[in-house]
Every structure is written in structure tokens, then in C-alpha cells.
Amino acid sequence: MPLKAVLFDMDGVIVDTEPLHRKAYFRMFEDFGIDVSEELFTTFTGASTKRVCTTLIDTFGLEADHEDLARIKRHHFKNYFDTDPDFDLIPGVKSLIENYYENGVKLVLASSAHMNTINWVFEKFELEPYFIGKISGADLQESKPHPEIFELAADMAGEPREHCMVIEDSTNGIEAAHSAGIFCTAYQSAHSKNQDYTKANLSVFDFSDIEFEKVQKYF
Template identity: 70%
Template sequence: MPLKAVLFDMDGVIVDTEPLHRKAYFKTFDELEIAVSEDLYTSFTGASTKKVCETLISQFDLNQTHEAIAGIKRSHFKDYFYNDDEFDLIPGVRKLIQHYHENGIKLILASSATMTTINMVFEKFGLEKYFSGKISGADLKESKPHPEVFLLAAEMSGEPVENCMVIEDSTNGILAAHRAKIFCAAYRSPHSKNQDYTLAETVVSDYEDLELDKISKYF
């Protein structure tokens, strides 16, 4: 079956917002005058902002609401998003996106991020013109490793799952693609730690390895 659509995860695949979230959280902790250990911060991985704020309130006996704390964190995140010099697209991803687009491959974004963050990324880096659809897992009932986000993305592309490929970087995302029965290419980034790639059909560390002539043997 020829490849017709590529379903991109965003965080860790197109951009890496994790360092920005980290800076925004630690700036927030300073303002709240609380000392959050590395272990506690690590335990927040993958949790929603609301959940993190509720944990902070109970652990440190804070008198702010979770909305108020989330608001502080959000404003710091926005500031870093637009002003942090180190924040950029992941190396090679723009070239890969353009390559697929020029070759008539449909591109769909399937991310767990909120639509607000997705739109901020697309606007800042001028990606809108390449993608024919975007889905935010934050709007869905189930999140990865549930396959829903990728099944919807395949549907949005108008292509059967066997003509699609997912690009993911996380254990949960790879498992979601596997459950959706969609070919998964795992991107092993310098930042991704302790992720399990065993269920991916191919693992790459350089996006050039996902150009059409390199992956034609799979499709």
C-alpha cells in the first residue's frame, strides 16, 4: 500500500516545549515561595496543569486556587514561548514536512497538547500551510496510549490506516499507533529519556531517514 498520509505528534517530534514548561513551572514555584524537588517535578510528567496545581496545593498547603496557579504558569510559559532564544523546531523537521508536502502526502497533526498551544506553534513557525488537519487530544475523552487520536487523524486524512504513518517519540504515543494498527516511525531525540521503542516499526535519530525513498521498502 502506498504511503498517502503522515500523522505527526507535536511535542518531541516537531518542537520540544518541555524545557519551556520546566522554566515556567520553576519560576512559578519561586513566586509561590515553595521548594519543589527534582523527584516531585519528575512525577508531574504527563500530568495536566490542573493536576499539577492541585498536587502543589495539597503538598504545600497553599491558599491559592488551582486556576490562579495555572494562570501564573501559563503567563510565564507564553513569555518563554515567544522570547526564549533556545526555543526552535527540532532539527530537520521543517525539511521533512516540506518534503512530504511537495510529494503530495497529506499531513495531519495529532497531539495531546491543547489547541491553543498547537496554534501558537503553527503560527510562530509558519506550519499551517503544510497541514490539512489538526487534532488536540485535550479535546478527546481518551488520551494516548488510547488509539482514538490517531484513528481520528487517519479519518481526517481520508485515507485507510494502512496508507498512513505515525511519527512519535513517546512510549504512550507508539503504543497508541500500534493499537490503531498504523505504521509507526519512532524519533529518538537527544531529549527523550526512558522511552520504549519496541512496538515501533522503525526507529530513527535523523529525520532524513524518513524521506520517501528511504521508507519506500515499508509501503
């Protein structure tokens, strides 16, 4: 059966915002006087800001609301987003998006990022014309690794799950796609360290390896 829809994660797949998020999170940790280990921080990869902030509140006994933490983190993130000269699209992803679009594949963005961040990225890099929809995990009841976001993305595309493919770079996202029963390609980003790709159906280092013509054999 042909590939009909691709469900893109954003962080680590379309843009490398992970370094910006890292800087913003650690500035926020300083603001609240908490010492977050690298081991704990690694578990946050692919999770929504709400889930991260809720975990921090529970772990460190903070009296603040998760929205208080998230608001401060977003403030720091937007500052880095606007000023970091190295912030750009992941190499090869714009060509991949154009390749799918030209072949009539429906594209849906399914990211744990806040919708404000998604819109900033889409505006900055002019991605809006290529996508039929965007979903923010921050607006959902469940966070990756729960499959809800990809189930909704497939529904938004209006295609059966067996005609869809997820592109992810995190353990949580791959687990979510696997649980949703959707073919998942893991993009092994240089910036997504210590992630588990074993539940992905396919793993690539270069987006040219999953252009429309090359990936058809899996569907």
C-alpha cells in the first residue's frame, strides 16, 4: 500500500532546537534554584514542557504551578530563538519536505513543543504551505510516549495508519509511534544523544535515504 501521509516530529527532526531548549531549561533551573542531573535531563527528550515541569515540581517539591515554570522557560527560549546565529533547519529536511509535498503526500506536524514555538518555527522557515495541519502535545491530555499525538495526526491526515509514517528522533516519540501502530523512521540526529531506536522500523542518518521513491518499498 502506498505512503499517503508523513507525521513529522519537530525538535531534532525539522529544526535543532534541542540546544536552545537545553539553555532555556537550565536558565529556568537556576531561576528556581534546582540542580537537575544530566541523567534526569536526558529522560525529558521528546516530552512536552508540561510533563517536564510537572516532573520537576514532583521531584524537587516546588510550590510553583507547572505554568509558572513553563512561562519562564519559554521566555528564555524565545530569547535564544531570536538571537542564536547558528539556529537553522536540520540539513536536508527542507528538500525532504518538498519531495513529499511534490509527490502528493500529506504532511502533519506532531510535536511535543508548545504551539507558540511551532508557529515561530513555521513562520521563520516558511513551512506553512507544505503542511495540512499541526498538533502540539502541550494541548493534549497525554504526552509522548503515549500514542495519542500520532493517533490524532493520522486522523488529521485522513489516512489509515498503515499508510502513514512517523519521523522521530527520540525514545519517547519512537515508543509513541510504535504504540500507535504506525511505521516509524528514526532520524539519528547528532544532537539527540542516549536515545533508544530499537522500536523504530527504519533508522537513517541522512534524509535523502527516505525520499518518497526510496521509502515506497516499506508500504
